[in-house]
Amino acid sequence: MDWSLIVGGDNFATEGMACVSAANKMRTAHMALTRGSARVTHADSENGIIVIERHYEGPDENGTQINERMIVVVNDGDCQWDAASPYGVGVGQPWGDAPNGFVEVFNSQSTEFGGWPGSGNAERGVITQQGDQLPLAIPKLGVVVLKMTSETNKETARDANAILAELSAAALGGE
Numbered sequence: 001m002d003w004s005l006i007v008g009g010d011n012f013a014t015e016g017m018a019c020v021s022a023a024n025k026m027r028t029a030h031m032a033l034t035r036g037s038a039r040v041t042h043a044d045s046e047n048g049i050i051v052i053e054r055h056y057e058g059p060d061e062n063g064t065q066i067n068e069r070m071i072v073v074v075n076d077g078d079c080q081w082d083a084a085s086p087y088g089v090g091v092g093q094p095w096g097d098a099p100n101g102f103v104e105v106f107n108s109q110s111t112e113f114g115g116w117p118g119s120g121n122a123e124r125g126v127i128t129q130q131g132d133q134l135p136l137a138i139p140k141l142g143v144v145v146l147k148m149t150s151e152t153n154k155e156t157a158r159d160a161n162a163i164l165a166e167l168s169a170a171a172l173g174g175e
Contacts, residue, residue: 015112016114018112022113023143026106032055035056037054037056041071041090041091047075047087048075049075049077049089049138051072051089051091052074053071053072054069054070054071070145071089071091071146072145073145074143075139078141080138081136081137082119082137083121083123083137086138087135087138088134089136089138091129094129094131101126101128102126102147102148102149103146103149104120104122105145107121107142107144107145109142110122115139119137120137120139121136124137
């Protein structure tokens with residue numbers, strides 16, 4: 001092993017250490033990643049994708065009750081998907097009555113770790129679950145972690161009646 005790669009200003013070493021540091025901080029910041037349950041919700045051996053749902057419901061370190069759901073996507077393949085043509089990962093049915101929204105909290109291929117712009121979902125903001133699928137940008141040879149939020153993307157979670165009203169108005173020549 002060439003230990004000079006981890007000492008000094010070498011870009012690969014700096015980016016690698018930043019990635020490991022961010023992963024460790026994420027792990028300690030989200031109790032669902034260290035406690036609670038884990039289940040595989042999606043496995044695609046042809047593309048090298050596995051998706052694990054982590055869930056923790058209970059007290060945090062201050063005794064406050066939390067209910068945290070995380071989605072961990074691992075891609076050990078060479079295929080990648082971007083926001084324009086996302087990959088639908090199975091995450092099970094939405095929790096509660098409304099569609100679930102998710103925000104990216106970690107992407108091992110982000111630019112700060114030597115990856116490329118648009119490799120993940122951070123720029124997309126809240127991603128709304130569609131049925132039992134979550135449409136994601138997934139980088140090749142990467143890990144993406146998302147956290148469920150109470151918010152949804154208003155563009156993808158629009159009210160069906162409002163859409164029908166817009167279409168009807170457009171058909172009648174109105175705005």
